[in-house]
Amino acid sequence: GDSVTQMEGPVTLSEEAFLTINCTYTATGYPSLFWYVQYPGEGLQLLLKATKADDKGSNKGFEATYRKETTSFHLEKGSVQVSDSAVYFCALLLHNFNKFYFGSGTKLNVKP
Amino acid sequence: DAGVIQSPRHEVTEMGQEVTLRCKPISGHNSLFWYRQTMMRGLELLIYFNNNVPIDDSGMPEDRFSAKMPNASFSTLKIQPSEPRDSAVYFCASSSASGGKYQETQYFGPGTRLLVL
Numbered sequence: 001g002d003s004v005t006q007m008e009g010p011v012t013l014s015e016e017a018f019l020t021i022n023c024t025y026t027a028t029g030y031p032s033l034f035w036y037v038q039y040p041g042e043g044l045q046l047l048l049k050a051t052k053a054d055d056k057g058s059n060k061g062f063e064a065t066y067r068k069e070t071t072s073f074h075l076e077k078g079s080v081q082v083s084d085s086a087v088y089f090c091a092l093l094l095h096n097f098n099k100f101y102f103g104s105g106t107k108l109n110v111k112p
Numbered sequence: 113d114a115g116v117i118q119s120p121r122h123e124v125t126e127m128g129q130e131v132t133l134r135c136k137p138i139s140g141h142n143s144l145f146w147y148r149q150t151m152m153r154g155l156e157l158l159i160y161f162n163n164n165v166p167i168d169d170s171g172m173p174e175d176r177f178s179a180k181m182p183n184a185s186f187s188t189l190k191i192q193p194s195e196p197r198d199s200a201v202y203f204c205a206s207s208s209a210s211g212g213k214y215q216e217t218q219y220f221g222p223g224t225r226l227l228v229l
Contacts, residue, residue: 043116049217105155
């Protein structure tokens with residue numbers, strides 16, 4: 001069935017390290033893909049999105065490219081900060097079936 | 113701009129009691145979602161309203177859960193009777209949609225942290 005799979009956390013990095021959080025999906029049709037971020041004690045916020053193959057979403061130094069051939073939407077950042085510590089959720093929207101799926105979330109801890 | 117407003121932010125109750133969670137969506141949004149988040153199960157969609165009408169309630173766990181949206185600016189999620197396994201963070205989210213279809217960006221409230229003893 002349709003789903004989103006994220007790498008399990010927590011991911012612990014030192015400040016200024018390179019970040020990759022893997023996300024792969026299984027979907028019928030042509031989904032839109034998203035990354036949401038949840039800071040401690042808060043609700044989820046949209047971080048970035050991509051609506052078609054080869055699109056790159058970017059925001060706050062984070063990037064993710066919609067790769068149809070590998071059904072992936074990996075999140076990257078070149079230099080993380082302590083303030084990036086949060087839980088990151090990959091999600092997909094199946095327009096044809098009106099379904100929205102969230103991944104299980106990946107917790108990121110960035111140490112000074 | 114006020115975001116999605118949820119109340120209460122924290123609720124502690126005893127097993128068997130009725131719990132009512134409240135949500136005010138962003139003005140102008142016509143879709144509203146209730147989610148539940150736990151460590152074990154992650155983020156689960158409970159129910160989705162479009163133009164105040166429930167469109168998809170397949171995620172509502174059982175008859176103890178009910179949700180209403182009497183108007184465009186207010187929704188409730190009720191648990192009666194509550195059980196310890198209902199302990200979770202409950203999120204409300206809203207978005208704009210047309211024709212009952214999801215639109216792409218959902219705006220989440222801060223959540224209600226529920227503890228059932």
